[in-house]
Amino acid sequence: xxxxxxxxxxxxxxxxxxxxxxxxxxxxxxxxxxxxxxxxxxxxxxxxxxxxxxxxxxxxxxxxxxxxxxxxxxxxxxxxxxxxxxxxxxxxxxxxxxxxxxxxxxxxxxxxxxxxxxxxxxxxxxxxxxxxxxxxxx
Numbered sequence: 001x002x003x004x005x006x007x008x009x010x011x012x013x014x015x016x017x018x019x020x021x022x023x024x025x026x027x028x029x030x031x032x033x034x035x036x037x038x039x040x041x042x043x044x045x046x047x048x049x050x051x052x053x054x055x056x057x058x059x060x061x062x063x064x065x066x067x068x069x070x071x072x073x074x075x076x077x078x079x080x081x082x083x084x085x086x087x088x089x090x091x092x093x094x095x096x097x098x099x100x101x102x103x104x105x106x107x108x109x110x111x112x113x114x115x116x117x118x119x120x121x122x123x124x125x126x127x128x129x130x131x132x133x134x135x136x137x138x
Contacts, residue, residue: 022072022084023109030070030089032127037085039126040119041111043073046084067091076111085109 027033037043053067061068070088074080101107113119120130 020083022086024086024088026093027070027087027089028093030087033087034071034073036126036128037073037087040122040128042076043085046072046074046082050088063090063092 025033034043034045049069049071051067051069053065057066057068058064068088068090070086072084072086074082074084076082111119124130
């Protein structure tokens with residue numbers, strides 16, 4: 001029997017037992033993005049760097065002859081069992097245009113900080129940008 005979302009909310013239970021584990025980011029330069037998250041937010045690697053290529057990988061991601069490299073970074077504020085950012089790069093990437101705020105799909109990652117101005121300066125110093133200063137589509 002399938003339960004509706006309303007029923008689940010009313011009963012305050014989940015259909016399955018679940019725990020948030022990671023978010024996957026595909027980067028042009030995974031090492032650069034890892035360096036950014038480590039420098040600015042203090043994220044630390046969890047587990048070894050990965051260099052993957054195999055028939056099973058081709059099957060699960062539907063990318064023929066895929067080679068995937070990267071690492072998981074433990075998110076700050078949660079201890080050793082923290083959720084991670086899984087930051088990878090494929091040897092062959094498909095480029096796309098600049099994202100739009102109202103595009104379906106992944107939107108952003110949010111971090112709570114003590115001082116927004118100091119955090120913004122750290123982001124900029126590590127190669128990030130302020131939203132209002134990002135390149136825009138015409």
